Amino acid sequence: MNFSDADGLRGGSSSPDGVLTVSQLNRQVARLLESGFPRVWVCGEVSNFTRAASGHWYFSIKDESAAVRAVMFRGRAQAVGFVPQPGERFEFRVQVSLYEPRGDYQVQVEALRRAGRGDLHEAFLRLRDRLAAEGLIDPARRRPLAPMPRAVGVVTSLAAAALRDVLSVMARRAPHVRVVVYPAPVQGREAAAQLCDALALAIARAEVDTLLLVRGGGSLEDLWSFNDEALARAIAASPIPVVSGVGHETDFTIADFVADLRAPTPTAAAELCCDSHAACEDRLRGALGALAVAQRRLLDRGAMRLDKAAAQLVSPAQRLRLQGQRLTAATQRLHAALAHRMESRAARLAAVHGRLEALDPRGVLGRGYAIVRGPSGAIVKNALDLNIGERIDVEFGTGRAQADIVRTDA
Structure with a gap:
């Protein structure tokens, strides 16, 4: 099949003399690649990585002697759970295609997994999707942290550098907050179970307001304890808010997805778990200022009520004087009333006397x-x-x- 025949089969067209335009040529090549080349897994390193504002990823996949341009569109990139870094080696599931405007051969990446760790990554994705279906990864489920906790618990290994980082940050930023360590190994076959036990102990003792689950960076295998399903469910069910600070910024674990807050590093977890001492002092000063203003207003209103009540008070002498004045006025009103009544009755008596005299036979x-x-x-x-x-x-x-x-x- 030549290009012209392929184009005709797919509804394309060419000029009457059989000459193709560049657009027609690129379109036919793209269709041949997409329809004739199966989806394959390709192994290589990430190079020239760019995350566009649209959310798409643009990079190259290379080995020792060759490279190919690649694109991973936003919807598929969001499902990865981490951001690839230049130089990291992955296995990519790709669809071969052609970018028609420039005629560039490229691949569209549909999925990726760390090279040599495909089974672990697939297990990671399956568990993440199952927990998401149950709503355990829903952001609406996450609870806010206490801004001024009395105590913060740290679940990690006593020998971990992450613990030293956390204690250093807490001593510098929040020396007023008590730190309680619940030791557990953070790597190895039994680590996940012991992390669950340490978390259960912290919940049972109920002596902290926030829990930090931390460890330093490492390989996928090193961090695998934090991808344990039982640990994930324990974190999700914890009545105490949990901050996950596992690995580096580019590392993602199942614990990160189910925690109430994901910190990119253990140090960041310590910084995010509570306000600094200076911030607490600022908040306290603000509260004291507001209290002083409210107290002043309350005292002013009380003073006004007191002035009003005092204005209504009189001394005993003044009260007697006022009562004497009222008595004098009442006496005068009584005398005036009696005089008026006597005059009226005298007039009536005179009238009756006159009528009686008129009727006297004498x-x-x-x-x-x-x-x-x-x-x-x-x-x-x-x-x-x-x-x-x-x-x-x-x-x-x-x-x-x-x-x-x-x-x-x-």
Whole structure:
């Protein structure tokens, strides 16, 4: 099959005289490489490594006598779990392709593993994926560290350089924080189990607020204890927040994924586990300043209430004087009321007296009338009630007289 035939089979086209453009040539070569060359594993060193802002990795894979350009796109690069370093040797699973704009032959890397350690790396990836499926690697599960812990625990070997680094950093940055060491080997066949025991001891004693799980750098085999499933589950289940500081910045272990915080080195773990003494002093000064301001405001409000209450207080003499003034005013109001009431009643009495005087018979007699009483003393109102010869008594306005009846007329 020539290029023109291949292009035609794949829906391409060329000029009528059979001459290809450069783009057509590169496209046909790319399709031939992608369809005719199987995916293969290639062993070589990383060279000219670049991590683009897009997240893609661009580098070369080389051996003693040759090199090939390589690209690993962001989605696959994020699944690796570590960043390859120039000079490191890996096994790469690649798809052969062509970068058409420049006609450069290259490979697209789909996966990589450390050369000679493919089985370990595959086991690492399988465990990581299984724990991720259970949610143990979910960032939302991670708990924040106590910014001012009372004590920090360190799970590591007593002979490890990592322990000296941690103790040095803690003595310099946070001498006020107590450090408790839970010793365990960090390398070897029994190391993972003993790390689990040390972690369990720290949890049972409950004497620290943060745990550091640390060791220095090493090969994949050296760090393999920190890829143990039982240790990973113990870290995830720990009620005490765990900081993992294993190896160098480019080393990743399963412990890093399940810990509450991953530090790139043991030294960084010590720096991240708590605030420095200076930072604590700054925070304390800030808190004291805020407390002083709040106290001042409280005292000012109390003083205002006291002034208001004091303004309402009077001395006994002043209180008596005020009460005397109120009594005088009340007495004056009472006298005025009584005088008004007496005047009113006197006027009413005078009016009644006037009406009584108007009805007094003696007043009528004074105008020339008389009152006639019969022999029995009863007032005579009708002359026919008298008999001839009876003696009557006549009362005038002034004086009295008696008379005998000699005649009566109706």
